[in-house]
Amino acid sequence: MNQVLNFITSNQEIIYTVILMIFVGIEIIEKVPSVLHTPLMSGANAIHGVVIIGAIIVMGKAEQDNYLALALGFIAVLLGTLNVVGGFVVTDRMLEMFKKKK
Amino acid sequence: MNQHLLTICYLIGSITFILGLKMLSNPASARKGNLLAAGGMSIAIFGTIFLFSYDENGTTHYLGNYIWIFAALIIGAIIGTLAAKKVQMTAMPEMVSLFNGMGGACAALISIVEFNHLNKELGATPTAEMIQHVQPTVLIIVLGLIIGAVSFAGSMIAWGKLNGKVKDFSFTGQNILNMVVLAATLGLAVYMIFNPQQHMLLYAILGLSLFYGIFFVMPIGGADMPVVISLLNSFTGVAAACGGFLYDNKVMLTGGILVGAAGTLLTILMCKAMNRSLKNVLIGSFGGNKKGVAGATGAQGEHKEISLSDAAMVMSYANKVLIVPGYGLAVAQAQHTCHELEKILTEKGVEVKYAIHPVAGRMPGHMNVLLAEADVSYDILMEMEQANDEFPTTDVVLILGANDVVNPAAKSDPASPIYGMPILDVEQAKTVIVNKRSMKPGYAGIENDLFFRPKTSMLFGDAKKVLQDLCTEIKNA
Numbered sequence: 119m120n121q122v123l124n125f126i127t128s129n130q131e132i133i134y135t136v137i138l139m140i141f142v143g144i145e146i147i148e149k150v151p152s153v154l155h156t157p158l159m160s161g162a163n164a165i166h167g168v169v170i171i172g173a174i175i176v177m178g179k180a181e182q183d184n185y186l187a188l189a190l191g192f193i194a195v196l197l198g199t200l201n202v203v204g205g206f207v208v209t210d211r212m213l214e215m216f217k218k219k220k
Numbered sequence: 221m222n223q224h225l226l227t228i229c230y231l232i233g234s235i236t237f238i239l240g241l242k243m244l245s246n247p248a249s250a251r252k253g254n255l256l257a258a259g260g261m262s263i264a265i266f267g268t269i270f271l272f273s274y275d276e277n278g279t280t281h282y283l284g285n286y287i288w289i290f291a292a293l294i295i296g297a298i299i300g301t302l303a304a305k306k307v308q309m310t311a312m313p314e315m316v317s318l319f320n321g322m323g324g325a326c327a328a329l330i331s332i333v334e335f336n337h338l339n340k341e342l343g344a345t346p347t348a349e350m351i352q353h354v355q356p357t358v359l360i361i362v363l364g365l366i367i368g369a370v371s372f373a374g375s376m377i378a379w380g381k382l383n384g385k386v387k388d389f390s391f392t393g394q395n396i397l398n399m400v401v402l403a404a405t406l407g408l409a410v411y412m413i414f415n416p417q418q419h420m421l422l423y424a425i426l427g428l429s430l431f432y433g434i435f436f437v438m439p440i441g442g443a444d445m446p447v448v449i450s451l452l453n454s455f456t457g458v459a460a461a462c463g464g465f466l467y468d469n470k471v472m473l474t475g476g477i478l479v480g481a482a483g484t485l486l487t488i489l490m491c492k493a494m495n496r497s498l499k500n501v502l503i504g505s506f507g508g509n510k511k512g513v514a515g516a517t518g519a520q521g522e523h524k525e526i527s528l529s530d531a532a533m534v535m536s537y538a539n540k541v542l543i544v545p546g547y548g549l550a551v552a553q554a555q556h557t558c559h560e561l562e563k564i565l566t567e568k569g570v571e572v573k574y575a576i577h578p579v580a581g582r583m584p585g586h587m588n589v590l591l592a593e594a595d596v597s598y599d600i601l602m603e604m605e606q607a608n609d610e611f612p613t614t615d616v617v618l619i620l621g622a623n624d625v626v627n628p629a630a631k632s633d634p635a636s637p638i639y640g641m642p643i644l645d646v647e648q649a650k651t652v653i654v655n656k657r658s659m660k661p662g663y664a665g666i667e668n669d670l671f672f673r674p675k676t677s678m679l680f681g682d683a684k685k686v687l688q689d690l691c692t693e694i695k696n697a
Contacts, residue, residue, distance in 0.1 A: 121355070129356075132473065135473055136477050139477035139478050140477060140480075142478060143477065143478045143479070143483075144484075144485050146242040147241060147244075147486060149245065150244075150486070152584050153603075154244065154250060155450075155486060155489065155578075155583070155584035156312070156584050156586065157250060157254075157589075158244045159316060159446070159453055159483070160312075160316045161244045161253070161257065162479045162486070164257065165237050165478065165479050166453070166459075166475060169323055169456070169460035169472065169476070171472050172326075172467060172469070174265065174283070174289055175268065175272060175283065175467055175469075176334065177292070178283025178285055178286075179283065179284075180333075182284075182285075188288060190332060191329075191333060192292050193292075194330055195296065196292040196295055197322040197326040198296070198326040199292060199295075199296025199300060200303075201323035203301055205316070205323075206254060206258040207300065207304035207305060208307070208315050208316060209254045210251065210258075211304065211307075211312075213254060215588075215589045
């Protein structure tokens with residue numbers, strides 16, 4: 119019990135951030151028209167590619183002789199980049215189609 | 221100094237994510253929003269590479285292995301850009317699913333490396349105090365691993381389903397098996413948190429999570445894949461947030477949670493557009509009801525066909541024609557020909573509009589994107605409610621490869637798996653012409669009564685070929 123309370127107190131900043139972000143996330147897309155569901159999903163998909171930052175940290179910290187960490191880190195950065203770059207480019211291509219023609 | 225710069229980079233990243241997502245939910249600003257978020261992401265990534273530092277043994281270290289990092293970044297960027305640029309419009313949802321899986325795998329890999337690292341520090345026989353100290357970290361690592369792995373495996377199956385490589389597969393008791401696997405995974409995870417030195421268990425958890433991801437998506441019908449992808453998308457967001465927790469990294473935390481929350485709401489909104497609950501989609505009613513539906517098909521009568529020239533005639537002498545596009549149009553890549561037909565008819569003085577069902581095609585907004593690609597003006601695309609008001613004054617409805625979204629069973633037959641889904645009320649119009657390749661049922665696997673109604677005539681053939689022929693016929697008429 120004490121441990122849980124300690125955990126909450128020492129991480130309260132993060133917990134606040136999480137809770138506020140949940141509300142922000144819900145609030146900002148509440149009025150999305152159904153036409154934009156797919157591009158929005160795709161855009162959100164690209165944004166969670168931010169996980170690549172973790173992969174870069176893993177990779178950058180890995181010791182030169184720790185081949186397992188190097189290999190896994192390399193794959194992680196590669197996959198993360200695919201997620202970020204591919205995600206944003208696909209979203210842009212989808213949205214390119216929405217240009218209003220006059 | 222560098223530390224402060226990095227903080228500012230991350231701050232910019234977080235703000236652009238929030239603004240970008242907000243702008244993405246409005247058609248006028250969506251594209252800018254996407255670019256804004258991409259810009260913020262670049263700042264956060266390059267900030268991390270050059271400015272990130274950590275303390276070890278009292279000295280400050282910067283990240284190393286630049287060659288490896290840049291090699292992975294460049295290869296990933298090239299493959300990602302090419303794949304995203306080359307992909308056909310029809311294949312975009314599966315592309316999103318694939319990229320989502322990559323993100324999930326990335327999160328899972330981070331967890332594995334970090335856990336090995338932690339395990340080395342713990343040694344073979346850690347004291348109770350040491351274990352207690354690392355427990356929160358282990359919890360986050362395991363959580364990131366499970367969510368990331370489920371998201372990865374699930375996304376791969378969803379990707380396979382959308383491109384037709386993976387067939388729907390379910391067996392009795394599958395839901396129970398899934399529950400057991402999930403319970404076993406979580407049980408192991410809890411055990412792991414109290415015994416972090418048992419590092420091989422991590423791979424058992426990984427295996428079980430992958431297994432769960434596969435069998436979680438397997439039985440869900442292909443038509444529901446966009447909902448599943450959206451859900452898995454929010455999973456990956458949470459997995460990314462776990463990484464943020466692990467490194468006390470605010471941009472990962474905010475970005476991840478933001479996507480987790482927005483993705484969950486988006487999933488629910490998508491379900492609402494189909495008038496179904498999320499539970500209904502996940503536990504699935506489509507597969508289970510097949511028998512009952514097959515029994516009901518016997519009573520249907522004959523359908524009647526219409527010749528190309530007749531169809532052309534009916535349309536060119538109509539006052540108002542409404543086109544209902546569906547997946548068949550997308551598969552045939554007939555959007556340009558469709559626009560051609562629309563122009564020819566308009567020149568003849570016929571009022572032509574499009575009626576777009578929110579879930580026509582394989583993803584919400586699929587038809588809008590497709591028609592916009594063919595330069596169809598935004599103003600003549602009507603959403604469902606608008607279109608339903610227009611059908612009574614419409615002479616001809618031309619249905620191009622749409623099926624479930626115009627199935628009257630959704631209104632009249634409570635036993636139908638799509639009962640309750642709002643549909644386009646095409647029967648209000650004077651004549652209905654349906655273009656399909658065959659009488660085969662649509663994606664939900666159910667028969668469509670509409671095809672046997674007296675007002676309806678069938679025009680068989682590939683959408684593109686039929687539209688081309690219609691264009692020629694109408695021009696010559």
